[in-house]
Amino acid sequence: MEKNIVLIHAGLGVLFLLYLLIRLFISLFGLSDKEYQNTIRAKFRIPDWVFIVLITITGLYPIVLIGQFELYHILKTLSLALLIWLSRYKKSLNFAAASLMAIVLTIFAAFTSFSDKPTFPRKASTFEKDHPEIAQLPLIEKGRTIFTTLCVQCHGSDGTMGRFGAADLSQSKLDLEEKIEMITNGSPLTVMRSFKDQLSEDEIVAVATYIEALK
Numbered sequence: 001m002e003k004n005i006v007l008i009h010a011g012l013g014v015l016f017l018l019y020l021l022i023r024l025f026i027s028l029f030g031l032s033d034k035e036y037q038n039t040i041r042a043k044f045r046i047p048d049w050v051f052i053v054l055i056t057i058t059g060l061y062p063i064v065l066i067g068q069f070e071l072y073h074i075l076k077t078l079s080l081a082l083l084i085w086l087s088r089y090k091k092s093l094n095f096a097a098a099s100l101m102a103i104v105l106t107i108f109a110a111f112t113s114f115s116d117k118p119t120f121p122r123k124a125s126t127f128e129k130d131h132p133e134i135a136q137l138p139l140i141e142k143g144r145t146i147f148t149t150l151c152v153q154c155h156g157s158d159g160t161m162g163r164f165g166a167a168d169l170s171q172s173k174l175d176l177e178e179k180i181e182m183i184t185n186g187s188p189l190t191v192m193r194s195f196k197d198q199l200s201e202d203e204i205v206a207v208a209t210y211i212e213a214l215k
Contacts, residue, residue, distance in 0.1 A: 006165045009058035027096035037095040062164045070119045072112035079105040126200040143210030159214040164191045179208035
C-alpha cells in the first residue's frame with residue numbers, strides 16, 4: 001500500500017476532477033433556483049468529504065514520513081480548505097458557481113503537484129559544506145555517503161525499498177546521464193525531488209555513479 005500511495009493520491013485527484021465536472025453538470029439544471037442549488041449541495045455533502053479526506057491523507061502521509069515539505073504543499077492544502085468553504089459553508093454562493101471554482105482550484109492543485117512548484121526559497125549549498133569529512137573520499141565512496149544520508153528513506157540501503165513508488169535502483173534501466181538528470185531535476189508525480197540546490201554537480205555525479213553500482 002505504502003509503495004503506491006503517491007499513485008493512489010494522483011488517481012484520486014483525477015477521479016475528484018471528474019466528480020466535480022459531474023457535480024457542475026447536475027447543478028446547471030436549476031441554475032437560478034436557489035432551493036434546487038441548496039438541495040444539490042446537501043446531496044453531494046458525503047462524497048465531497050470522502051474525496052477531500054482521502055486526498056488529504058494520501059497527500060500528507062508521504063510528506064510527514066519523509067519530511068519533504070514545500071510551499072506548493074501549503075498551497076494545495078489551502079486550495080482544499082477554500083474548496084470546502086465554497087462548497088459547504090458559502091451557502092449564499094450558487095452551487096454551480098462553487099463547483100466551477102472548485103474545478104479551477106483542483107486543476108491548480110494538480111499543477112503544483114505535477115510541477116513541484118513553487119518551493120521555499122533556499123540558498124544553494126553542497127553536501128560537502130555540511131560534511132567536510134567526505135572531501136578526500138573516492139568518488140564512489142562519496143556517492144555512498146551522500147546516498148545513505150539523503151536517499152535511504154525512500155530507496156533503502158540497497159536501493160530496493162521502493163517506498164512511495166520510488167524506483168527499484170537495482171533494476172533501473174537509466175544510464176548514468178539519465179540518473180544525473182533525475183537526481184538534478186527530480187521527477188513529477190513522484191516523491192523524487194530535485195537535489196540541484198542541495199548537491200554540487202560533482203556530488204550528483206558521485207551519487208549517480210554509486211547508484212550504478214547497485215545494479
